[in-house]
Amino acid sequence: MASYTFGQHLIKSSVVFFRSRLTFAFVNRKPVVPGHVLVSPLRPVDRFVDMTGDEVADLFQTTQTLSKVIQDQYKASSLSIAMQDGPDAGQSVWHVHVHILPRKAGDFRKNDDIYDEVENHDHVNFDSSSRQEWRGEEEMAQEASILRKLFPLHFTSDIDL
């Protein structure tokens, strides 16, 4: 599979680090904290309510599988696991996704400030300054390649992608 659909975006397989039967996970182009990754159903589906039971089970099973590894890999002690479901909840990409955010003591002045960041970090005005804040493909691919090795049963090699 050369690329994955994520709402209006095409996600290159080089930035995807995990795939299950119904779900894929990839690195964020603008992480709120180091290790901020996204988990999505393979089928393009706008809202949580539109998912089948099988997709929901696979999405959350995958989120659980990833969460321990992500927490350890980024030397965090905790995780924020979040979903913005719908326009008034801050969803900006019309394809269900779970945010996994590694957390450390004192990483935000007030603990819940992270939710403001999740809501606002990716507001794009379609001007060049917003785009400059996005990470380059090479940096993202490098991070995904490190993470992929932590899940050897899911990708035996990059060629599988």
Ligand code: AMP
């Ligand atoms: P939300 O605002 O909850 O819909 O979150 C959308 C998330 O997708 C944000 O964390 C963005 O940084 C992230 N994002 C958007 N486009 C891409 C992309 N092409 N590659 C990786 N992450 C993306």
